[in-house]
Amino acid sequence: MKKVRDIMTKNVETCSLLDNVYEAAVKMKELDVGAIPIVDGNHLVGILTDRDIVLRGIAEKRPASIKVSEIMTEGVITISEEESVHTAAKIMADHKIRRLPVLRNGELVGIVALGDLAKEEKTDYQAKMALSEISEPKNPDSFQA
DSSP states (O other): OOOOHHHHOOOOOOEEOOBBBHHHHHHHHHHSSSSEEETTEEEEEEEHHHHHHHIGGGGGGTTTTBBGGSSSSSSSSOETTBBHHHHHHHHHHTTOOOOOEEEEEHHHEEEEHHHHHHHHHGHHHHHHHOOOOOOOOOOTTOOOO
16 A cells, blocks of 8 residues: 555745745745645644635735734644555545645655645545545535635
8 A cells, every 4th residue: 555655745845934925925836836834944833825825814904024924724734654645535535635744753744735646546536535525515505616
């Protein structure tokens, strides 16, 4: 059975607690990613998503010069690089998340996204199941784009 380390993206670009939202957004644009891990040294302290920028930044009329720590998501769900790909898919489905930072001894060493799961023939079904769980609306009577 494949391990997370076999499919994760390594050498993940990060931002530090000293970076501001503008710098993080530019980095996200350059890398064509929707999220960037926030680290203190090599230790993961949060993740900043495009959704965080919109909902906690722009929608609250905060300037782009604020520190990422003011709007990042904290308490990030993570996984060990030694866990199975199946476990990663289950965690993503259970927590309705699209990206899962990968740790080794508490330090960020990679990230697994739904796309990484979908690339794997044996985990394609797991990725589809995770996506269906993630995409399921909290209130089936409301519209979510």
